[in-house]
Amino acid sequence: MKILILGTPKSGTTALFDAVCGSFSSALHAFEPVTLSDLAQRNEHLVCKFLRLFTYDGGAENFDRVILAVRNRFDFLISALFFAPSICHGFTDNAAVDRYLACIDKLRAGKADVTDLCNLLSDISEIDQLAYLRDISDKLLHIQVSLSGSKYLVVRYEDIMAGQYDSLTQFLERPVGAAGPAVGWSDYIKRTTSIQNWPRYFSRRDFLKFSEAFEGFHDHYGYRLELCSGASRSASWDETGAYVTKVVNRFRQENALPPYRSGSRRFAGTRDYERAFLALMREENLEEAVGFVDEAILQEPEIAGYHRLKARILLALGRKASAEAVATAALNLSPKSTDLLALLRDLAVERSDRAAELAFHRDLAKLEDKEAAWRRLIFLLIREQAFDEALLCCEELLGRFPTNSAYWQGYARVLLHCSRHRDALQAASKALELSPDAAAHWAVYARTLAQVDRPREALVAADKAAQLDPRKAVPRGVLDAWEARSRSD
Numbered sequence: 001m002k003i004l005i006l007g008t009p010k011s012g013t014t015a016l017f018d019a020v021c022g023s024f025s026s027a028l029h030a031f032e033p034v035t036l037s038d039l040a041q042r043n044e045h046l047v048c049k050f051l052r053l054f055t056y057d058g059g060a061e062n063f064d065r066v067i068l069a070v071r072n073r074f075d076f077l078i079s080a081l082f083f084a085p086s087i088c089h090g091f092t093d094n095a096a097v098d099r100y101l102a103c104i105d106k107l108r109a110g111k112a113d114v115t116d117l118c119n120l121l122s123d124i125s126e127i128d129q130l131a132y133l134r135d136i137s138d139k140l141l142h143i144q145v146s147l148s149g150s151k152y153l154v155v156r157y158e159d160i161m162a163g164q165y166d167s168l169t170q171f172l173e174r175p176v177g178a179a180g181p182a183v184g185w186s187d188y189i190k191r192t193t194s195i196q197n198w199p200r201y202f203s204r205r206d207f208l209k210f211s212e213a214f215e216g217f218h219d220h221y222g223y224r225l226e227l228c229s230g231a232s233r234s235a236s237w238d239e240t241g242a243y244v245t246k247v248v249n250r251f252r253q254e255n256a257l258p259p260y261r262s263g264s265r266r267f268a269g270t271r272d273y274e275r276a277f278l279a280l281m282r283e284e285n286l287e288e289a290v291g292f293v294d295e296a297i298l299q300e301p302e303i304a305g306y307h308r309l310k311a312r313i314l315l316a317l318g319r320k321a322s323a324e325a326v327a328t329a330a331l332n333l334s335p336k337s338t339d340l341l342a343l344l345r346d347l348a349v350e351r352s353d354r355a356a357e358l359a360f361h362r363d364l365a366k367l368e369d370k371e372a373a374w375r376r377l378i379f380l381l382i383r384e385q386a387f388d389e390a391l392l393c394c395e396e397l398l399g400r401f402p403t404n405s406a407y408w409q410g411y412a413r414v415l416l417h418c419s420r421h422r423d424a425l426q427a428a429s430k431a432l433e434l435s436p437d438a439a440a441h442w443a444v445y446a447r448t449l450a451q452v453d454r455p456r457e458a459l460v461a462a463d464k465a466a467q468l469d470p471r472k473a474v475p476r477g478v479l480d481a482w483e484a485r486s487r488s489d
Contacts, residue, residue, distance in 0.1 A: 007069030071157035073214035074198035256304035269296030304334030405434035439469030
């Protein structure tokens with residue numbers, strides 16, 4: 001099945017994505033691709049989350065099911081304002097961060113309104129935030145109208161946060177929400193867990209202004225919202241200046257920029273960096289952007305993030321050799337930058353430098369320390385026949401996820417490559433114990449049985465694998481050899 005999740009940022013799309021992936025773990029998981037293009041046509045089983053609504057020009061019709069994620073726009077606005085520094089440009093300027101944190105303090109103290117914070121964000125990001133939020137909300141409505149011939153379901157953020165997946169289960173014809181996250185993208189995004197936070201902040205002025213902006217959206221999706229009298233300005237931790245500071249520094253760390261601290265100096269080149277960054281995001285005036293970032297580098301050459309941005313722009317211009325040289329220099333300044341490592345890895349893949357690709361993946365796995373990075377490293381180690389190192393990586397994963405049957409199956413396969421046949425049999429048996437109906441596990445189990453001179457049992461296991469999934473059948477020639485050995489026994 002091919003499943004598409006559409007929505008605006010901060011509307012529960014990541015939670016939805018994790019829940020659906022947990023129920024379709026064998027599908028390809030596409031997390032926020034740049035374009036839908038022919039993604040659905042090239043993949044038979046797919047779960048895709050797509051947020052770039054302004055660039056959407058069709059493609060949903062190629063999916064079997066489409067899920068539209070919506071959220072009360074007032075609640076969405078509060079969440080977006082406190083999450084904004086991670087997705088809006090302008091916050092590399094320490095003075096801008098100071099102004100934003102000061103406005104948050106005033107908002108919590110009742111000395112400013114949500115309107116004031118929204119206007120300040122517009123000033124910092126150079127984008128009319130209210131117009132942007134209204135336009136993207138309207139875009140979702142227009143997309144829904146275009147889906148009249150497709151099977152789609154509207155899912156409300158409030159229901160997902162409450163763990164209500166019944167409508168999704170019925171729509172996808174498979175239990176959703178019970179299997180748990182298969183990908184874990186939610187781990188990377190700090191979200192407000194409480195619902196209906198907007199009454200804590202909205203003044204009557206705010207309510208009247210934003211009601212008018214989002215009236216069509218709220219009416220269409222059945223939200224009936226009224227301003228509560230005596231609203232409190234109390235807030236959860238992720239609606240504080242401390243949280244915004246953490247968000248700012250997470251963005252800066254990812255982009256190899258100096259961290260923000262209260263009273264920290266303004267680093268040189270900020271304005272030129274922002275101009276270059278905005279040009280890259282808008283994919284326009286890239287040659288001019290190179291000049292901007294060069295000016296930033298001239299002012300403060302020791303900031304790795306300036307070189308990183310230049311490498312990204314050069315890559316967008318198709319100047320790969322220059323991009324690699326700049327990225328390598330940036331990595332010397334910031335050796336723990338996973339983004340720079342990923343960029344250099346991708347360039348190594350393009351020029352078919354497998355040794356460099358493997359080296360970058362080793363560093364990425366150690367730095368990111370994430371499940372997906374370790375899995376990818378194991379795959380490359382097996383490809384390069386570095387089986388002893390692959391075993392160590394398998395053991396690393398099994399130490400963290402001892403009940404994951406796929407990892408036990410992979411461990412068995414690597415053990416076979418190392419000629420540790422009896423250890424492989426134990427690992428394959430463990431995989432089957434955890435997932436007795438997995439055809440791939442039975443196929444590996446059959447191979448391990450054959451290696452320990454139990455050909456009759458190997459034939460039975462191979463037959464079981466073929467019954468469960470013909471695609472996992474052991475090749476005929478191998479079966480013939482096992483059968484000959486069983487007769488000789």
